[in-house]
Amino acid sequence: MSWFGRKAAPSAVERLQSEWRCVGCDGVHHGLLDLAAFAPDPWPGDDRREENSDLRLDGDFLSEDFCVIDGCYFFVRGVLEIPVHGFAEKFGFGCWSTLSRPNFDKYVDGFDGGNFADWGPWSGWLGNQLADYIGTDPEALWVYPQADRQRPTFRVQDPEHPLAIDQEEGITPERLLEIFEQYGHGPAS
Numbered sequence: 001m002s003w004f005g006r007k008a009a010p011s012a013v014e015r016l017q018s019e020w021r022c023v024g025c026d027g028v029h030h031g032l033l034d035l036a037a038f039a040p041d042p043w044p045g046d047d048r049r050e051e052n053s054d055l056r057l058d059g060d061f062l063s064e065d066f067c068v069i070d071g072c073y074f075f076v077r078g079v080l081e082i083p084v085h086g087f088a089e090k091f092g093f094g095c096w097s098t099l100s101r102p103n104f105d106k107y108v109d110g111f112d113g114g115n116f117a118d119w120g121p122w123s124g125w126l127g128n129q130l131a132d133y134i135g136t137d138p139e140a141l142w143v144y145p146q147a148d149r150q151r152p153t154f155r156v157q158d159p160e161h162p163l164a165i166d167q168e169e170g171i172t173p174e175r176l177l178e179i180f181e182q183y184g185h186g187p188a189s
């Protein structure tokens with residue numbers, strides 16, 4: 001077999017463009033696959049979600065956008081976005097942040113109409129470990145509610161944190177492939 005004329009291996013950008021078959025989960029992904037945490041890490045329940053409209057504040061509750069643990073910890077689902085060099089879209093980590101009870105109430109009140117009593121940012125604590133960025137130490141976030149029923153966006157508060165720097169400056173597509181790999185996803189070579 002000759003290597004003459006063999007095509008160069010596709011770059012990370014080429015591999016992530018359009019549709020790609022995943023060697024990890026055997027699915028087909030489109031572009032920058034968003035990764036999402038099902039619930040905050042401390043969620044004590046099982047893998048069922050209730051409807052947003054059934055929200056209960058006294059005990060444990062999980063829906064697509066709200067989570068309450070023990071009637072005293074209030075979480076909202078949002079997205080931590082990271083720009084990727086060479087791509088117009090951003091990569092999104094879907095994850096959860098705590099809010100104080102007053103801010104959680106504001107979020108819930110404005111959720112259906114997409115209009116909030118104030119637009120923050122609200123302070124919260126990240127409720128998930130994220131790849132090799134975030135371990136089990138608590139990390140403070142800014143929570144930005146969004147118009148038009150888009151999920152809130154999260155930013156790491158500490159400007160020196162590697163994830164805050166990447167949110168600001170963006171990452172290479174090669175780095176994104178590393179992150180995917182930590183979650184068991186990767187394009188076929």
Ligand SMILES: [Zn+2]
Nearest residue numbers: 022024025185
């Ligand atoms: Zn996959």
